[in-house]
Amino acid sequence: MHAPSYRPDALIGEDIETYLDRHRDKSLLRFITCGSVDDGKSTLIGRLLYDSKQIFEDQLASLEADSRRVGTQGENIDFALLVDGLAAEREQGITIDVAYRFFATDKRKFIVADTPGHEQYTRNMVTGASTADLAVILIDARKGVLTQTRRHSYLAHLIGIRRIVLAVNKMDLVGYGEAVFDRIVADYRAFAASIGIADFLAIPVSGLAGDNIAGPSGNMPWYSGPTLIGHLEAVPIDAEQGQRAPFRLPVQWVNRPDHAFRGFAGLIASGTVRPGDPVRVLPSGRTTTVARIVTLDGDLPQAVAGQSVTLTFADEIDCSRGCVIAAADAPPEVADQFEATIVWMADEEMLPGRPYWLKLGTQTVTASMQHPKYQVNVNTMEHLAAKTLELNAIGVANLSTDRPLVFEPYETSRDLGGFILIDKLSNATVGAGLLHFALRRSQNVHWQALDVTRERRAALKNQKPAVLWLTGLSGAGKSTIANLVEKKLARMNRHTFLLDGDNVRHGLNKDLGFTDADRVENIRRIGEVAKLMTDAGLIVVTAFISPFRAERRMVREMMAPGEFVEVFVDTPLAEAEARDVKGLYKKARAGELKNFTGIDSPYEPPEHPELRIDTTTMSPEQAADLIIERLIG
Known part of the structure; x- marks a missing residue:
C-alpha cells in the first residue's frame, strides 16, 4: 500500500503555544498498547500519530528516509520507527522500554504507552499500565491468542484497567477474513471470562494499511463497529468517573507563606469538595470543615478530582504531608x-x-x-x-x-x-x-498501656539501656569479645544479657537456615528480642555475623536514639579463615557448607560503625575495654 498523498500539515506554521492552547481544555485519555512480539504495537501507534496529523513535516521526511534505510519497499512508511526510539530496539526489532507519545484529535487528547512484548520486561509493562485508563491488546490475525496475549491481559486487569480493546491486527495478511476474526474473538472471550474480564471491544484493524484506524475500512464491510480512534474519542475516562466517588485529597505539603495563612495542598484523588463541607483528617480521625479552596487564580466555589488545590480549615487541627483529607461521612480505612x-x-x-x-x-x-x-x-x-x-x-x-x-x-x-x-x-x-x-x-491487636515505663525499669537498675551489636565474619572473634564485655560489665554490677549467634539458633531461631531470607528473619527476631530487653532496662550484648547493612539498620531503627552501638569486629577474610576454629571455612571451600558468609554469601561491612575493632592489632581484652569505655564513658 502506498502512503497517503496528504501531508499532516495542520501543525505547520502554528507556534507551540497556539497548538497547546487549542488542546488545553480537552479531556485526556491515557492508554497502553500491549501484546506479543511482532503484533504491530509500534506500527499501530505510528499510524495513530500519522492519521491524527501529529507529525511535523521534518519528522515525516526523516521517517521516510529511515524507512528507506531499513529496507521498507516502495513508498511504504515504517510507522514503527516513530515509536521505537532506542537503538537496541531498532537493531533487534523489538520494544524494550516503555515509549510514551502524545497526540490529539478534534475531540480529545491522548497519551499512549507502547509497552514491551517480551516476558522479561513485565515490570516495564506494569509501569506503563499503572496510569492507564484503557488497554489496546493487539493480536496478530495470523497467530491468534498467544501466551503474551494472556499475560498482558491478566496484568492489565490486575493493574485495574477495566476498558479493554482487542485489536486484531494485520487483517490485510489474512485476506480480511471475517471467519478468522470471529474465531480469535471467541478464543479470547473464553480466556477473558476465566480471569474476570467481563467486557471488551474487538476491532479488526491493519496498522500498516490503516484499516479501521481513523476511518471505516472498505475491505471489511462485515464489520459495523467503531473505528479505533472513534472508540478512543468516545470511551468514558476514569478521572471523570472519579468525581462521583467520595472526596479524597492526599496532602503533599503544608502551605504556610506567613503566620496568617495555613493551608494543605495536594491533588484531589477523587470526589468533589466545597467550602463548608465536613472533612476528616486521617490517620488521626479529627474532623473539621473546609473554610476555603485556594488556587493561584483565586478561591474556588468547588473543586473536583484531578485538580490541585490548597484547602484551609475552619479549625486548627494537626495535618501534615502524608495525611489524607476525606469526606467526613465516608472516610478510607487505616x-x-x-x-x-x-x-x-x-x-x-x-x-x-x-x-x-x-x-x-x-x-x-x-x-x-x-x-x-x-x-x-x-x-x-x-x-x-x-x-x-x-x-x-x-x-x-x-x-x-x-x-x-x-x-x-x-x-x-x-x-x-x-x-x-x-x-x-x-x-x-x-x-x-x-x-x-x-x-x-491489625484491628484486633492494640498497644496495652503499662504503668511501669522503660525509664523506670532502667532507673531501678541504675543504668542506661543499650545494645552493643558486634558484627563481623565468622571467626573474627565476636563471641570471645562479647563474652569478655559481659564479664567486665557484670563485675561493674551492670545488668546485662548476651545474645550469641550460635546459642539463639538452638532455640528461638532453630527453624531457620542460612539462606539470605533466613538470615534476614534471624536478625529481625534478634532485633525484636533486643528491643524488649532494652525496654526491661538491660544492656544487651550481641554477637552475630549479621551480614546485611539493611538488617543492622533495621535493628538500629527499633531502638531509642543513641541506644544502638554498632561494633565492627574487622578481621580480614584470610585471617578469619586461618583461625577456622570450628572448621567451617574448610567445609565451605569443599562445597559441603552452602551460603557461608565470605565464601559464597556476601558480607556487607558497616560504613559508619560507632566502633571498629582491628583484631590483627588488638587483643580481645583490649577490644572489650574499648567497647566498655565507649559505653560507660
Whole structure:
C-alpha cells in the first residue's frame, strides 16, 4: 500500500503555544498498547500519530528516509520507527522500554504507552499500565491468542484497567477474513471470562494499511463497529468517573507563606469538595470543615478530582504531608497489616522480613513482607508455592508497616491502593503492589498501656539501656569479645544479657537456615528480642555475623536514639579463615557448607560503625575495654 498523498500539515506554521492552547481544555485519555512480539504495537501507534496529523513535516521526511534505510519497499512508511526510539530496539526489532507519545484529535487528547512484548520486561509493562485508563491488546490475525496475549491481559486487569480493546491486527495478511476474526474473538472471550474480564471491544484493524484506524475500512464491510480512534474519542475516562466517588485529597505539603495563612495542598484523588463541607483528617480521625479552596487564580466555589488545590480549615487541627483529607461521612480505612499483590521489579530477589520503604501516594512508611502465600503463573493462572519473589514474578503476600497507613483497596482506588517498594540503601524501586484488604489482626491487636515505663525499669537498675551489636565474619572473634564485655560489665554490677549467634539458633531461631531470607528473619527476631530487653532496662550484648547493612539498620531503627552501638569486629577474610576454629571455612571451600558468609554469601561491612575493632592489632581484652569505655564513658 502506498502512503497517503496528504501531508499532516495542520501543525505547520502554528507556534507551540497556539497548538497547546487549542488542546488545553480537552479531556485526556491515557492508554497502553500491549501484546506479543511482532503484533504491530509500534506500527499501530505510528499510524495513530500519522492519521491524527501529529507529525511535523521534518519528522515525516526523516521517517521516510529511515524507512528507506531499513529496507521498507516502495513508498511504504515504517510507522514503527516513530515509536521505537532506542537503538537496541531498532537493531533487534523489538520494544524494550516503555515509549510514551502524545497526540490529539478534534475531540480529545491522548497519551499512549507502547509497552514491551517480551516476558522479561513485565515490570516495564506494569509501569506503563499503572496510569492507564484503557488497554489496546493487539493480536496478530495470523497467530491468534498467544501466551503474551494472556499475560498482558491478566496484568492489565490486575493493574485495574477495566476498558479493554482487542485489536486484531494485520487483517490485510489474512485476506480480511471475517471467519478468522470471529474465531480469535471467541478464543479470547473464553480466556477473558476465566480471569474476570467481563467486557471488551474487538476491532479488526491493519496498522500498516490503516484499516479501521481513523476511518471505516472498505475491505471489511462485515464489520459495523467503531473505528479505533472513534472508540478512543468516545470511551468514558476514569478521572471523570472519579468525581462521583467520595472526596479524597492526599496532602503533599503544608502551605504556610506567613503566620496568617495555613493551608494543605495536594491533588484531589477523587470526589468533589466545597467550602463548608465536613472533612476528616486521617490517620488521626479529627474532623473539621473546609473554610476555603485556594488556587493561584483565586478561591474556588468547588473543586473536583484531578485538580490541585490548597484547602484551609475552619479549625486548627494537626495535618501534615502524608495525611489524607476525606469526606467526613465516608472516610478510607487505616491499618498497618495487609494482604497485597506484589510485582517484583529488582534483579535481587525479595527478602521476606527485610524492611523496605513503602510509598503510597504522599505517605512513606517502613514495610516488610512475609513469605508469599503463592506466586501466580500468569501464563496458566496457576498458583505456585514460593518462598520469595524473583525479577518479574507476581505473588500474593501479607505485609506490615511500622505505622498506620491510610488506604483503600486497589480495586476501589488506585491512588490509595497502589504502592511502590524502595530499597532503603540504594533508593532503587524494587517492587510495586496492590493492597487487597487490611488483616483482621491489625484491628484486633492494640498497644496495652503499662504503668511501669522503660525509664523506670532502667532507673531501678541504675543504668542506661543499650545494645552493643558486634558484627563481623565468622571467626573474627565476636563471641570471645562479647563474652569478655559481659564479664567486665557484670563485675561493674551492670545488668546485662548476651545474645550469641550460635546459642539463639538452638532455640528461638532453630527453624531457620542460612539462606539470605533466613538470615534476614534471624536478625529481625534478634532485633525484636533486643528491643524488649532494652525496654526491661538491660544492656544487651550481641554477637552475630549479621551480614546485611539493611538488617543492622533495621535493628538500629527499633531502638531509642543513641541506644544502638554498632561494633565492627574487622578481621580480614584470610585471617578469619586461618583461625577456622570450628572448621567451617574448610567445609565451605569443599562445597559441603552452602551460603557461608565470605565464601559464597556476601558480607556487607558497616560504613559508619560507632566502633571498629582491628583484631590483627588488638587483643580481645583490649577490644572489650574499648567497647566498655565507649559505653560507660
